[in-house]
Amino acid sequence: MSIDAQRPHFGRVALVGTGLIGSSLARVLRRDKMADSIIACARTDATRAKVLELGLADEVTADPAEAADGADLLVLCTPLGAYADIMTAAGPQLAPGAIVSDVGSAKMCVIRDVTPFLKPGVHFVPAHPVAGTEHSGPEAGFAELFQGRWCILTPPPGTDPTALEAVTAMWRKAGSKVEVMEARHHDLVLAVTSHLPHLIAYNIVGTAADLEAVTESEVIKYSAGGFRDFTRIAASDPVMWRDIFLANREAVLEMLGRFNEDLSRLQRAIRWGDGETLRELFTRTRRIRREVLDAGQDKKS
Amino acid sequence: MSIDAQRPHFGRVALVGTGLIGSSLARVLRRDKMADSIIACARTDATRAKVLELGLADEVTADPAEAADGADLLVLCTPLGAYADIMTAAGPQLAPGAIVSDVGSAKMCVIRDVTPFLKPGVHFVPAHPVAGTEHSGPEAGFAELFQGRWCILTPPPGTDPTALEAVTAMWRKAGSKVEVMEARHHDLVLAVTSHLPHLIAYNIVGTAADLEAVTESEVIKYSAGGFRDFTRIAASDPVMWRDIFLANREAVLEMLGRFNEDLSRLQRAIRWGDGETLRELFTRTRRIRREVLDAGQDKKS
Numbered sequence: 318m319s320i321d322a323q324r325p326h327f328g329r330v331a332l333v334g335t336g337l338i339g340s341s342l343a344r345v346l347r348r349d350k351m352a353d354s355i356i357a358c359a360r361t362d363a364t365r366a367k368v369l370e371l372g373l374a375d376e377v378t379a380d381p382a383e384a385a386d387g388a389d390l391l392v393l394c395t396p397l398g399a400y401a402d403i404m405t406a407a408g409p410q411l412a413p414g415a416i417v418s419d420v421g422s423a424k425m426c427v428i429r430d431v432t433p434f435l436k437p438g439v440h441f442v443p444a445h446p447v448a449g450t451e452h453s454g455p456e457a458g459f460a461e462l463f464q465g466r467w468c469i470l471t472p473p474p475g476t477d478p479t480a481l482e483a484v485t486a487m488w489r490k491a492g493s494k495v496e497v498m499e500a501r502h503h504d505l506v507l508a509v510t511s512h513l514p515h516l517i518a519y520n521i522v523g524t525a526a527d528l529e530a531v532t533e534s535e536v537i538k539y540s541a542g543g544f545r546d547f548t549r550i551a552a553s554d555p556v557m558w559r560d561i562f563l564a565n566r567e568a569v570l571e572m573l574g575r576f577n578e579d580l581s582r583l584q585r586a587i588r589w590g591d592g593e594t595l596r597e598l599f600t601r602t603r604r605i606r607r608e609v610l611d612a613g614q615d616k617k618s
Numbered sequence: 619m620s621i622d623a624q625r626p627h628f629g630r631v632a633l634v635g636t637g638l639i640g641s642s643l644a645r646v647l648r649r650d651k652m653a654d655s656i657i658a659c660a661r662t663d664a665t666r667a668k669v670l671e672l673g674l675a676d677e678v679t680a681d682p683a684e685a686a687d688g689a690d691l692l693v694l695c696t697p698l699g700a701y702a703d704i705m706t707a708a709g710p711q712l713a714p715g716a717i718v719s720d721v722g723s724a725k726m727c728v729i730r731d732v733t734p735f736l737k738p739g740v741h742f743v744p745a746h747p748v749a750g751t752e753h754s755g756p757e758a759g760f761a762e763l764f765q766g767r768w769c770i771l772t773p774p775p776g777t778d779p780t781a782l783e784a785v786t787a788m789w790r791k792a793g794s795k796v797e798v799m800e801a802r803h804h805d806l807v808l809a810v811t812s813h814l815p816h817l818i819a820y821n822i823v824g825t826a827a828d829l830e831a832v833t834e835s836e837v838i839k840y841s842a843g844g845f846r847d848f849t850r851i852a853a854s855d856p857v858m859w860r861d862i863f864l865a866n867r868e869a870v871l872e873m874l875g876r877f878n879e880d881l882s883r884l885q886r887a888i889r890w891g892d893g894e895t896l897r898e899l900f901t902r903t904r905r906i907r908r909e910v911l912d913a914g915q916d917k918k919s
Contacts, residue, residue: 398893422843447843451907466842506836509826511843517818518844520884522903524877525810535807537906537913541767542723542748542812543819545916546847552907555900559893566888573885576825577878583821584874587867592699592860599856602823605838606752606853612838615846 320479325351325486331388333358333381333403335368336554337449338420339394340458343373345491348460358384359455367455385410390483393419397426397560404434413438416480420446422507422557423565424471424500432473440480445469445503446493447511451552464492465613471500508568512561513576516569518550519558621780626652626787632689634659634682634704636669637855638750639721640695641759644674646792649761659685660756668756686711691784694720698727698861705735714739717781721747723808723858724866725772725801733774741781746770746804747794748812752853765793766914772801809869813862814877817870819851820859 330352332339339357346352357374358381359365365377378384385391385407393400400419411417417439421427427443435441448466450457468488472481485495498506525536525544536544562569586594609615631653633640640658647653658675659682660666666678679685686692686708694701701720712718718740722728728744736742749767751758769789773782786796799807826837826845841849863870887895910916 447840449843467840469840502831506832506840507843509829509832510837510840510845513825514822514844514848516884516888517822517881519900519903520881521815521818521877522906523899524814524873524880526902526906527880528810528876530803531807531810533906533909536811537909537915539748539768539770539807539811540910540913540915542750542808543815543851544811545910546851547815548903548907548910549916550844550847551900551903553900553904555897555904558900559896562888562896563891563893566891569888570885572825573881573888575829576822577881579825579828580818580821580874580878583817584871587817587863587870587874590864590867592864595860595863596856598824599820599852599854599859601827602820602849602852603854603856605823605827605834606849608834608838609841609846609849612841614838614841615850 320483320486322482322486322489325483325490327352327483328389329354329356329387331356331358331384331391332374332394333384333391333407334394335359335364335373335455336394336453336557337457337462338446339392340368340371340373340455341460341462342392342394342420342491344458344460345463347373349490351487351490356384356388364455371455373455381407382410387412388415390416390418393417393421393431396557397421397423397564400427401430404431408434408436411436411439414440416440416442416483418442418444418484420444422511422561424503426564428471428473428500440477441473442476442480442484443471443500444484444488445471445507446488446491449553451549453554461492463488466493468493468495469503470495470497471503472497473500504565504568505571508565508572512565512569513572515550515553515558516562516573517576518547521547522551621784621787623783623787623790626784626791628653628784629690630654630688631656632659632685632692633657633675633695634685634692634708635695635700636660636665636674636756637695637754637858638758638763639747640693641669641672641674641756642761642763643693643695643721643792645759645761646764648674650791652788652791657685657689665756672756674756682708683711688713689716691717691719694718694722694732697855697858698722698724698865701728702731705732709735709737712737712740715741717741717743717784719743719745719785721745723812723862725804727865729772729774729801741778742774743777743781743785744772744801745785745789746772746808747789747792750854752850754855762793764789767794769794769796770804771796771798772804773798774801805866805869809866809873813866813870814873816851816854816859817863817874818877819848822848823852
């Protein structure tokens, strides 16, 4: 492993999980020749065959222990709920100096689930590339997914600076802007910018599908009025998102509580015909859209 | 006025309101030579000047009565809350045989507010083109806005078939698929496919802006995780949307009640770690996304 920030390089990289994010990372590692070899770990025969067919790894396995054996860098790219089991198997195989990282959307739980399995001398750099699409699986990935996006690292206190530097260099090479943040704060920030929006989108799509007065085909037919944007978000991977909500429960419930309070206020304004409360909020939110555009976080369409 | 469905044609068309929808309709009327002349009514000097500069109308006025005088077709394209005042002025000027239509996103209220001002022989065909962007004003319009989108007509019982045919032909020429629906049903359908999604988006963006633990700049910085899609919807015109919520109050509150019930169930599932309830919903909503794509209601991205 070498941590020239311009040319980060690893010997053997083990990717456990080869969905949208894992397979995109594999493509980046290939494109930029950042690994001597890649071993991919996936549960199903079909996924492993697909990974080989797409040329995303040199070897495949169903066994996290085999993946970890001899790895310089092990990256967990599965739903969060699988981490503890994977580390139970993989942890003992990792040699001192190896780095464990991940791509999970919540970080307190990752530190909780991974740390107990780290042998002395094995480094741990939790990471969260804030990027994605609503598509899943190894075919859905692409090397440009991380380009221009943030990648948040949440190294626990005392993390080895060299390991941190190596993971930072890898994500910079992937095109990401890297930020270091405390895990607890990460989980709050993401609860509001990502987890709550997904929960709300899943919920509204479910509500719409359950109506009797309006048929599902009508909902779909007239979805261009706003609903269709929610369906895109609500098409994200079910298991991955189940695990995110369970893993980041505390922060999500906190944000949901605030959302509900605010929604009750709007509900009351509508019921009582208080147009000024509505107009004032709708004017304020418009400004935030401008700031999102100014920050380059969405296409100006 | 001639109602050749292939070549719908009006003499004098009055467009009251020249925002995104009104100005797009003006562009369509121009492009397809559907009107001998267009008079645009707008409240501010700046808007009237812009309309003339863009060549969207032959004449401009600030007075709805002047716009209505001699019009074969008068289309209300303002926020819903302005309809009654406009019709108070415009109604007496309309000659028998003239058609009144509109583009409002709620229809029961339109029938309530417009009907009292219709002289005998003046026809009324409420319309709702289900199309839009988050941008406002005459510069934001474009002739292709309605292409491939639904336009819902909600003619009251007894509507003159020729008037209905003329408005239908105009929207077909604009590229829309035209559907006739009962006004009450329209308001329910749109409450779920458009009004509730907007309310939720406005609300979540407001919630995010009001946090103390997470700064607004962090929210914007990490908005790619889902939040940014809500900011786009929450950038829609504040006054237009205030009026929609007040006008379609009953249906919106009904849908919001169901949304809240469903959200409480998800909240409980998260609190108690009931992953199966989450996974089951998230799998179901994914299917609806596929149906939206299959119905051609969104780009396959």
